[in-house]
Amino acid sequence: MVSTRGIPGGRRERLRIETTAEIKRVALELMASGGPDAITLRAIAREMGMTANALYGYFATRDDLVTALIDDVYTALADAVDTAWRTAATAGPAARIHAWAEAFRGWALDHPEGFRLVYGDPVPGYRAPEGGAAPEAARRVCTGLAGLADAAWPYAQELYADSAFDWSDFDSGLLDKVRPAFPDLPPAGVALALRIWGHLHGLVSLEVYGHLRSQTLRPDKLFAQELAALVRSLSVPASS
CATH class of the missing domain: 1.10.357.10 (Tetracycline Repressor, domain 2)
Known part of the structure; x- marks a missing residue:
């Protein structure tokens, strides 16, 4: 878990940092279980209970x-x-x-x-x-x-x-x-x-x-x- 205490920008920015860290963590977990080609935004979104479109707000590609x-x-x-x-x-x-x-x-x-x-x-x-x-x-x-x-x-x-x-x-x-x-x-x-x-x-x-x-x-x-x-x-x- 990434600590967001003391980060300027309020709750929205802290949430963005936490979500970005979770996306990265899930991506590495998918790679560990399914190999490097398992890293896809759609698969990550599915694991996180998000839509693929929502992930594009964090990573464009x-x-x-x-x-x-x-x-x-x-x-x-x-x-x-x-x-x-x-x-x-x-x-x-x-x-x-x-x-x-x-x-x-x-x-x-x-x-x-x-x-x-x-x-x-x-x-x-x-x-x-x-x-x-x-x-x-x-x-x-x-x-x-x-x-x-x-x-x-x-x-x-x-x-x-x-x-x-x-x-x-x-x-x-x-x-x-x-x-x-x-x-x-x-x-x-x-x-x-x-x-x-x-x-x-x-x-x-x-x-x-x-x-x-x-x-x-x-x-x-x-x-x-x-x-x-x-x-x-x-x-x-x-x-x-």
Whole structure:
């Protein structure tokens, strides 16, 4: 439930905020039970006991609703990993990498519908607005991943001395996010950020989608071991 206490505009505005939050909640519940194509304004209206026309007063199109959901979800994820990174600011690179990765996994398990919305199957027919659905939050997550690589780079750079990567190997949009934040990180460092992302995202996706349930009772231990192995592979001291 969204708190509306202290919001200016009176009862009507408070009711609008509460209804908007309920629409978003119902949309994610529908996606959880029926997949991404279950998000329709008509289905949401039916669940809420409203008419579809009434919902158009809150979201003009289904794509407007999906865009708002993606922005909310991505922002919540960015907040979670950014907070973990800042909290571990005085720790060494290994501890900071662990903190970011564990925050990412924790957020995904607490919000599986949100994870599936931004990292799972796309909503059929959805068209994001120009610039993306959550450009600021996406930038924060990208720079966070680059921050993991930047923290590891003083230890890992010798492992990539013969790297053939150059700037032309990467999307310009990604570089626009990463290079201003980490101007000393070379192309091989950006590739390392994507490799780290692959390790983290792979196991978390398997867990969120339930694919590990029949293989292990301790997916948390599996993730911790994979993360420790990743840090070792980068030559980052475990006590750093």
